[in-house]
Amino acid sequence: MTVAKKSPATRTATFKGARWLDERVGGAKFARKALTKVFPDHWSFMIGELALYSFVILLLTGVYLTFFFDPSSQLTTYEGSYEALRGVEMTEAYKSSLELSFDVRAGLLMRQIHHWAALLFLATMVVHLARVFFTGAFRKPREINWIIGVTLLTLAIFNGFAGYSLLDDQLSGTGLRIAYSIALSIPLVGTWITSLLFGGEFPGPDIIERLYVIHILLLPALIALLLGLHLFLVVRHKHTQFPGPGRREDNVVGEQVFPTYAAKAIGLFFLTVSVLCLLGGLVQINPIWVYGPFDPAEVSAASQPDWYMGWLDGALRIMPGWEIRAFGFEIPNPFFPAVLLAGATFGALYAWPFLEARVTGDHASHHLNDRPRQRPVRTSLGVATLAFYVVCFLGGAADVLSTTFGLSVNSVLWSFRLALFGLPPLAGWVAYRLCKELSARDGLPVAEKVHWREIPGRLRHGVATPTQDASRTDQPDESDESDVGASTGGRE
Amino acid sequence: MSPEHRTSSTTAEALAAACFFVAALAAVGLGVVYWRGGQTQLEGLLLAVATGGIGVGIVVWAKRFMPDEQVTEEREPLASTEEEIAAFRSSFEHGEQSVVGRRLLVASIGAALTALGGALLFPIRSLGPRPGRGLKQTAFAAARGRPGGVRLVRQDGSPLRPDDLAVDGVLTVFPEDHVRDADSPTLVIRTRADQELDLAEGRDEWVVDGIIAYSKLCTHVGCPVGLYQSGEGLLLCPCHQSTFNVLEGAKPVFGPAARALPQLPLGVDDDGYLIATDDFSAPVGPGFWDRGRS
Numbered sequence: 001m002t003v004a005k006k007s008p009a010t011r012t013a014t015f016k017g018a019r020w021l022d023e024r025v026g027g028a029k030f031a032r033k034a035l036t037k038v039f040p041d042h043w044s045f046m047i048g049e050l051a052l053y054s055f056v057i058l059l060l061t062g063v064y065l066t067f068f069f070d071p072s073s074q075l076t077t078y079e080g081s082y083e084a085l086r087g088v089e090m091t092e093a094y095k096s097s098l099e100l101s102f103d104v105r106a107g108l109l110m111r112q113i114h115h116w117a118a119l120l121f122l123a124t125m126v127v128h129l130a131r132v133f134f135t136g137a138f139r140k141p142r143e144i145n146w147i148i149g150v151t152l153l154t155l156a157i158f159n160g161f162a163g164y165s166l167l168d169d170q171l172s173g174t175g176l177r178i179a180y181s182i183a184l185s186i187p188l189v190g191t192w193i194t195s196l197l198f199g200g201e202f203p204g205p206d207i208i209e210r211l212y213v214i215h216i217l218l219l220p221a222l223i224a225l226l227l228g229l230h231l232f233l234v235v236r237h238k239h240t241q242f243p244g245p246g247r248r249e250d251n252v253v254g255e256q257v258f259p260t261y262a263a264k265a266i267g268l269f270f271l272t273v274s275v276l277c278l279l280g281g282l283v284q285i286n287p288i289w290v291y292g293p294f295d296p297a298e299v300s301a302a303s304q305p306d307w308y309m310g311w312l313d314g315a316l317r318i319m320p321g322w323e324i325r326a327f328g329f330e331i332p333n334p335f336f337p338a339v340l341l342a343g344a345t346f347g348a349l350y351a352w353p354f355l356e357a358r359v360t361g362d363h364a365s366h367h368l369n370d371r372p373r374q375r376p377v378r379t380s381l382g383v384a385t386l387a388f389y390v391v392c393f394l395g396g397a398a399d400v401l402s403t404t405f406g407l408s409v410n411s412v413l414w415s416f417r418l419a420l421f422g423l424p425p426l427a428g429w430v431a432y433r434l435c436k437e438l439s440a441r442d443g444l445p446v447a448e449k450v451h452w453r454e455i456p457g458r459l460r461h462g463v464a465t466p467t468q469d470a471s472r473t474d475q476p477d478e479s480d481e482s483d484v485g486a487s488t489g490g491r492e
Numbered sequence: 493m494s495p496e497h498r499t500s501s502t503t504a505e506a507l508a509a510a511c512f513f514v515a516a517l518a519a520v521g522l523g524v525v526y527w528r529g530g531q532t533q534l535e536g537l538l539l540a541v542a543t544g545g546i547g548v549g550i551v552v553w554a555k556r557f558m559p560d561e562q563v564t565e566e567r568e569p570l571a572s573t574e575e576e577i578a579a580f581r582s583s584f585e586h587g588e589q590s591v592v593g594r595r596l597l598v599a600s601i602g603a604a605l606t607a608l609g610g611a612l613l614f615p616i617r618s619l620g621p622r623p624g625r626g627l628k629q630t631a632f633a634a635a636r637g638r639p640g641g642v643r644l645v646r647q648d649g650s651p652l653r654p655d656d657l658a659v660d661g662v663l664t665v666f667p668e669d670h671v672r673d674a675d676s677p678t679l680v681i682r683t684r685a686d687q688e689l690d691l692a693e694g695r696d697e698w699v700v701d702g703i704i705a706y707s708k709l710c711t712h713v714g715c716p717v718g719l720y721q722s723g724e725g726l727l728l729c730p731c732h733q734s735t736f737n738v739l740e741g742a743k744p745v746f747g748p749a750a751r752a753l754p755q756l757p758l759g760v761d762d763d764g765y766l767i768a769t770d771d772f773s774a775p776v777g778p779g780f781w782d783r784g785r786s
Contacts, residue, residue, distance in 0.1 A: 038565040105530035109539070112532075141570050174715060174731065181713035181778035191623035191780050199619060201626045202714070202777075203674050238567055246564065253564045263554035270547030274540045281536005297647070297664050297677035297708060299716045301730040316713065316748060317732045323750040323779065332779030333750045334713050367567060399733060409733050410746050 039261050040241035040254035044135075046268060048128040053272040054121035055227065061114040062216065068104050070096035071166060071212035073205065082289055090293035093208050094168040097288055113280030118160050120276065122308040125153050133352070133382055135369035137240045139362070143353040145233040148226050150349045155226070157308055159219040162211045164286065164306060171286075173294025174303050177202060178316070185335040203296065240369045249367050302400050307393075314395030315341050318416050345389075373442070376435035384428030391420045501556065508552040515545025627780060631670035632678075632756060633771040641759055641767030643668040644680065644705070651765040654701045657682040660722035664708060667768070675776055677708040677716060678756055679727070680766065681738055687725055690740045691755075695773075698757035700766065705756035706742045709777040710734055712749040727753070751779065 022028050039045075072092035078085050080095070081102050100107040129149060132138050138146040161179065165172045180202045184190045198204030238252045247253045255261045279285075291300070305313050315337035324331040356378065357363055372379040394401075395416040402412045518541035525534050572580075592598065635642040643651045644665040657663055661682050670676055683689065683702045691699070698704070706727070708716045715731035725739040734749030736742040742753035754772035761767045775783050 036563075036565075038563050105526060106532075106535055108532045109535045113536075177715065178713045178731065184778055184780045187781045191627065191782070195620035195623045196616065197620070200621055201623075201675065204620070237570070238565070246562075250567050251564050252567055253562050255560065256563050260554055260558040260560060263550055263558055267547045267550035267554060270543045270550065274544030274547055277536050277543060278540035279536075281533050281540065296674035297666075297716055299718050299730055301719070303715075303731055313732075319748045321734070321744050321746075321748050321750040325784065328784035329781055330779055330783060331781065332783075333748050334778065337748075365570075399730065409728075410735075413733060413747070 035256070035258035037235070037257045038238075038252050038254045039257065040239050040247075040252055041261075042242060044131045045239065047124050047131055049265060049268060050272055051121055051124040051128055052227065052231075053269045054117045054124060054276075055223065056269070057117040057273060057276055058114060058121060059220065059224075061110045061117065062220075064110045065100065065114060066216055068096060068100045068107060069093070069166070069212075071208050073168070073203075073208045085289060085292070088293060091168045091208065093166060094288070094293045097167045097169070101289065109277075109280055112283075112285050113276050115164070115285045116276050116279040116283070118163060119285075119307060120272075122153075122156055122160060122306075125149075125156060126308070129153060129349075130382070130386070134372040134379060135240070135242075136366060136375060136378070137369055138353045139366040140353075140357065141365050142233070142237055142240075145230060145237070146353050147350060148230045148233070150346060152223060152226050152230065154346055155219055155223050159215060159223065160306060160308060162215040162219065166208060166211055166215060167286075167288050168208060168294050169288035170291040170294050170298065170300060171288075171303055173203070173296070174299050175305055175309075176207065177296065178313075182334050182338040185332040186339055187329075187331055187335070203294075238367070240367050242369050242371070247368065249365070252367070302403075304396060304400070310396040311389045311392040312338055312342060312396075314392040314398075314416070317398050317413060318392065318395045318420055320417070373435040373438040376432050376439075379435050380428040380432035383431035384424040387424040387427035388420065391416060391423055395420070504552055504556040508549045508556075511545045511549035511552065513545075515542045515549065518542040518545060628775040628783070628786075629771055630676045630776060631667035631673055632676065632768045634667070635768045636770050640761050641769045643761065644678065644758075644766045644768060645671060647671055652680075653764050654682075654703055654760065654766060657703060659684055659702075662720045664716075665705075665766075675709065678705050679708045679717070679720075680705045680758075681720065683725065683739065684722075687739055692741055695741065695755060695757075698755060698769075700758045700760055703758060703766070704738065705758050705768070706736075706738070706753040707756070707772050707776040709753075710749055711744070711751040711753060712747070712778065714777040717753065 018028075070092045074092045075089055076092055076095055078088050078090055078095050078098065080086070080099055082098055085098065097111075100111060102108070132146065132149070161175070165176045165179075180194055180198060183197065184194045186193065195201070197207070197210070199206035199210070239254075241247050241252055241254065244253070255264075304310065316334060319333060319337040321333060322336075323333040370378075372382075395413070398412045398416060399409060401407070402409045518538045522535060522538040522542060525531055525538060632642050645651050645668045646663065646665060649668075649671060651668070652663070652665070657680060659682050663680050665678050665680055666673065666676050680703055683704060685702065687702075689696065689699060689704065706717075708718075710717050710729040710731065712729065712732055712734050715729050717727045717729045717734075717736065719728040719730055720726070720738075721728065725737060726745070727736040727738055727742065728734075729736075729747070729749070732748050734747030735745050736749070736753050737745050741755060744750060744752065751774070754774040754776050756772050757769045759767050759769040
C-alpha cells in the first residue's frame with residue numbers, strides 16, 4: 001500500500017486553520033471522539049442510511065423545483081409547448097408543472113428524481129422499521145427513538161401525499177377529494193377540520209397554496225428536526241449489533257468512522273444519487289400531462305395513489321358498505337377503514353415496545369440484536385401484520401387486477417375480503433414454524449431453551465427473560481457466544 | 493507485500509481512478525448536453541454515471557485501501573450515577589424555592605399563559621368558514637318554488653332537450669351558470685322502455701321520458717361515478733368500485749358505499765329544455781356526522 005505524503009506546506013496550512021478554529025470554539029477532543037466512533041457493520045444497518053440520503057436528495061431537488069412551480073389555484077389558459085393541452089383551462093399550479101416538465105431544461109429530470117426519491121424515502125423507511133422491529137432494536141433504551149421513527153414515517157406519508165397533490169392534475173385532484181372525504185367522515189370535528197384546512201367546501205379556494213406551505217416548509221422542517229434527533233440518539237445509544245465473537249451487551253465492535261466507515265457512507269450516498277438519477281432520467285413517473293387538469297366531474301379508471309398510500313386505498317375498497325346511523329347522526333363508511341384503521345396501525349406501532357416489555361416482563365436494556373428466528377412470537381406477529389397490509393395494498397389494485405385477468409370486480413374484491421382475514425394467520429403460522437425449525441437447526445444456546453420453559457403462561461415461546469440477558473451482560477459466556485456467532489455475525 | 497497482492501492492489505487503484513475519470517467525463521458531458529438544449533434521458537444517464545462513478549470509486553478505495561480492522565468500543569451506561577443525580581437534585585432544589593415557593597406567582601403566571609394560549613388559538617378560526625348549509629345543498633336548490641326550475645346544462649353551458657339523449661345514453665350536466673361547482677355534477681341517464689323503474693313513492697314523477705337524474709358524486713368518498721353498464725342499469729365508481737342500481741333509485745348493490753346516490757327531480761320547461769324542479773333528494777357526496785340533521 002502506498003500512502004501519499006502531503007507536502008509539508010499543505011500540512012502546515014491545514015494545521016494552522018484547525019488551530020485557528022480550535023482557539024475560538026475548542027473541540028479537538030470532541031472531533032477526535034467523532035473520528036474514532038465505532039459503527040458495527042451489517043448490510044441491514046444501511047437501510048436507514050438510504051432513507052437519510054433519499055431525504056437529502058428530496059431537499060436538493062425540491063428546492064430547485066420551488067423556483068419554477070407556482071402554487072396557485074388561479075385559473076388560466078394553457079398556450080405552452082405541449083400541443084395536446086393548448087387552449088385548455090387550468091390552474092397556474094398545473095400550468096407551471098407542465099412548463100417545468102416541458103420548457104425548463106433539466107426540469108423534468110429534477111421533478112422525476114424528486115418523485116422517485118420520495119418513493120425510495122418511504123420504501124427504505126418501511127424496510128428500516130421492519131428491520132428494527134424484527135431484530136428487537138426498539139427495546140430499552142431505544143423506545144424514544146422508535147417513537148421518533150414512527151413519527152417520521154407518518155410525517156413522510158403526509159408530506160408525500162401533500163407533494164403529489166400540489167400539481168392539480170386529474171389523478172391528484174381525485175386523491176385530494178378522497179382525503180377531503182376521509183377527514184369529513186370524522187365524527188363531530190370532520191366538517192370543521194375540512195372547512196379550516198381547505199378554506200371551505202371542496203375543493204376550496206386555498207388548498208393548493210396551503211398544501212404548498214405544508215409541503216415545502218412545515219413538514220420538511222419537522223422531518224429534518226426529528227431526523228436530527230433520531231441520529232443524535234443513535235450516536236448517544238451507540239448502534240446495536242448482532243451477536244458474534246467478542247460482541248457483548250456492554251461493547252460495540254465495528255469500524256471506526258474515520259476513514260473507512262465515513263468513506264463507505266459517502267460512497268453509498270453517491271450510489272443512491274446515481275440510482276435515483278437513472279430512474280429519474282429513464283423511467284417515467286407521474287406523467288401529469290397524460291392525466292390532464294383536475295375536473296371534479298371527471299375521473300379515469302385505474303386511479304391508484306403512490307405506493308405508500310396504497311394500503312389505505314385498498315382498505316377503502318375492501319370495506320363492505322356499512323355505516324352507523326342513529327337519530328340523524330352518522331359515522332360514515334370511510335371513517336372505519338381510513339381513520340380507524342390508520343389510527344390503530346400507528347397506535348399499535350407507537351405502543352409496541354411498551355406492550356412487548358409488559359407482556360414479556362423484560363425491562364432490561366438490550367444492545368445485542370435478536371435474530372428474527374430467536375423470537376418466533378414477535379416474528380410471526382410481525383409477518384402476519386405485514387401480510388395484512390400487503391393484502392390491503394393489493395386490494396388497492398382490485399380494478400386493475402380484474403381488467404387484467406378478465407375477472408369480475410366483485411369476485412376479486414370478495415377474494416380480498418376473505419384473504420384479509422385468512423392470509424395473515426396463515427403467514428404468521430408459517431413464520432412461526434420457520435422460526436422454530438431454523439433455530440432448532442442452528443442449535444441455539446441451551447440457555448434460551450431452558451428459559452423458555454421458565455416463563456409461564458402466555459407468550460412462552462421465544463422470549464428471553466431479563467435474568468438471562470443480565471447474566472449475559474455480567475458474565476459473558478464465551479462458549480455460548482461463539483455458538484450463536486457461528487450462525488450469525490462476524491461475516492462483515 | 494507479496495507480488496500478487498501488489499498487482500491486485502495496483503489493479504484496484506487503477507479501477508477506482510478509472511471510475512473517477514469516467515465520472516469527470518460524464519459530468520463534462522452533462523454540461524455539454526445541458527448547453528445544447530438539454531435532453532432528459534441523456535441528462536439522467538450522465539448524472540447517474542457521474543455520481544455512480546464517484547460512488548463506486550470511493551467504495552473501492554474504502555474496501556481496498558482503508559483499514560478494515562474491527563475496533564471494540566466500550567458502552568458506558570446511559571443512566572447517570574446516584575452521585576450525579578444527587579448533585580443535580582441539590583442544585584435544582586436550591587433554585588426551586590424561589591420558583592415553586594411563590595404560590596401566587598405560579599398560579600397567576602399559569603393563568604396568564606393558559607389564557608394567552610387559548611387566545612392564540614382564535615386565529616385558526618380565520619382559516620375557513622363555519623361549515624353550514626353548503627354541505628347540504630347545491631345550486632339546484634334555487635329551483636325550489638320557481639316555476640321554470642333550474643335548467644340542466646352541459647359542461648359548455650348549453651341546455652338540453654330530452655331528445656338530445658339517446659336511449660341508454662349518459663350525460664354529465666350541471667345547474668345553469670354553475671358548471672364549475674364541485675358539488676353539482678349530475679348524471680342524466682335515458683333508460684330503455686323495457687327497463688322497469690322501481691323508485692320510492694312519489695319519485696316516478698321525477699322522471700321525464702325515461703330520463704332519470706342522479707348526483708354524479710359517489711356517496712362513499714365523492715369520486716365521480718363514471719361508468720354505466722346499460723345492460724343491467726348499474727353505475728360503477730372507478731375509485732373504489734361502489735356499484736349503484738339506476739333502476740332502483742341508485743341504491744348501492746356492491747362496494748363500500750352505504751347510501752343511494754341522491755336523485756334530482758326532473759321536469760321540462762316551456763321551451764322544452766330539461767330542468768330540475770328542486771334540489772337533490774339528499775345531501776350529495778360523502779357522508780359527515782350530522783348529514784341527516786336539517
